[in-house]
Amino acid sequence: MEIKILGAAREVGRSCIELCTKEFRALLDAGIKLEIAGPEYPVEISNIGLIDAVFLSHAHLDHSGALPLFFHRGLSCGVLCTAETALLTKLLLKDAHKIEVAEHHHPGYGKEDIRRVVSHIEKVRYNEKKKLKTVSYEFIDAGHIPGSSMVMLEVEGKRLLYTGDFNTVDTNLINGFKERLEADVMIIESTYGAEKHPNRDKEEEAFLNKIEEVVNAGGSVIIAAFAIGRAQEVLLMLQKRRFKVPIYMDGMAVKATDFILAHPVLLSKPKELEKAYNRINIVKGSRERKQVLNKQAIVITTSGMITGGPVIEYMKHIASRKDCALMMTGYQTIGSGGLQILETGFIDLDGERTKVECFYKKYVFSAHAGQQGLQWMIKTVRPKILIINHGQDYHCSALAQFANQYCKKVYVPRLGDVITV
Ligand SMILES: [Zn+2]
Ligand SMILES: [Zn+2]
Known part of the structure; x- marks a missing residue:
């Protein structure tokens, strides 16, 4: 399979990865990067109408914000996410559109495109294994925000884990992620790859x-x-x-x-x-x-x-x-x-x-795993191939350096890179 890095490469924002096999094309998230000058979008997707599914890890706009524009440009597949993510995404997309219009950013899509996103949502439950064409998938509670998920996929006989954003620590609001998973390939966030959270x-x-x-x-x-x-x-x-x-x-x-x-x-x-x-x-x-x-x-x-x-x-x-x-x-x-x-x-x-x-x-009240949590994740999953995204350069590099002792191949991809596994 091919893993195309369309966003969140050595940066936090516009998370979007395309997964490609002969019979199947899917997006892992479709986010924007919020900048003062207006949002930045992932790399252009060719034949967007032929994508089979979007796996949406959670509602944050850096994972969901590009969906309306993508639907405007012809995306027409199901958007798979938890019921909580579905509701929160609707809320955030509407608000983002309102702000963009108010700030004269000319979003390039309209309210009808947000409605189109919502009508294409297919709700999934945590820990239920499902199949789509040749690929099976399962959403797992990521402990980041309500509804947030990791996605475990089985593609061409390989287990691929997309962590999305996750937190290993309990907060006042929700419980942290503590499961022990196994995967051949893992795409991991790295927001705090080089930084320990304070107590x-x-x-x-x-x-x-x-x-x-x-x-x-x-x-x-x-x-x-x-x-x-x-x-x-x-x-x-x-x-x-x-x-x-x-x-x-x-x-x-x-x-x-x-x-x-x-x-x-x-x-x-x-x-x-x-x-x-x-x-x-x-x-x-x-x-x-x-x-x-x-x-x-x-x-x-x-x-x-x-x-x-x-x-x-x-x-x-x-x-x-x-x-x-x-x-x-x-x-x-x-x-x-x-x-x-x-x-x-x-x-x-x-x-x-x-x-x-x-x-x-x-002040650091992070909903993301700190360096300790990210390293724990790599040590427990021990994937052969690790792809590090969703973090600034030095965070990704620090995590890569740590991961080298546990994984055969570690990638810190750049925007537009294609990784074949
Ligand atoms: Zn998030
Ligand atoms: Zn994020």
Whole structure:
């Protein structure tokens, strides 16, 4: 079989791999890379209408965001994913389209293409072996976000494991991946291939201490969080202290929390989240947002990488205020507003380069396996062939160096590479 690397090669974003045999063509994910200038798409796919299936690992846009454009260009096969991923993907695709239109990025597809994606979704359950043409497949809980999956395929007598994004550590929200799998070929993510995660409890402590400090000194705290998973995780953390100012939630995080609460099977402790959610205030629109901006508050909002959404409105208000704080709670990819702030101390607001004078810091509450988890995965699966993707160059290289002692062949492919196995 041929494995064509169409995205997420030495980068995080636009995950998309084409799997090709004589009788079968499939995509593993179809994501976009969110950049301030607009989304980047995977490498062009030839004869896209002849693809037999898309295996969608989870809802995050860096895995699902290219689907509407692909359907616009003629993709017409089933999109296989869990029921949770189906619902979350619909939510995120609609929101992404809204943001792209609002920011004049001319997305190249319309709402009807999102409907087309949704109508082609075929739901699968975890741990059920199914067959499609000559290929059998199974989705396995990846512990990354609700509904997230690894995909185990059997192609031409070889077992191929696509990890998608995964986490080996339990969080407040969901349980981590702990299964021991076997595969001949593994395509593994490498977001933190070169980085050990800090102790989660200590990180949480430092995060809450800083919020308390800023609030006690009279400032407001803006917490940028991914809508699905992280915003709820942050909400649960905040319940561990009593702050003297109100807590708000704004943007996609609200829709995502409503959705997650409506599907309590997604969570390890649904009651706790419901209780926490009932205690905070929801920002219902721009008028209310203005009122919140004029008060002292703690706001959980999106986007998590500060590339759009209400967090930008809050930044306009707090960027120049030394008494306020911007807390980043997730990975900041190259090209994101968050990374720009961390590296330069500036942010583009309304097209103007603005100095960020408030306190800002990234805290690591990752939904991705750290270096320890990635290495554990390689040691337990021990594939003959390992393909490393979904990580910046140095993360992929570090993981490759480790993997060399366990795998016969290790690839860190570049965009457009074709690997024959
Ligand atoms: Zn993800
Ligand atoms: Zn990802």
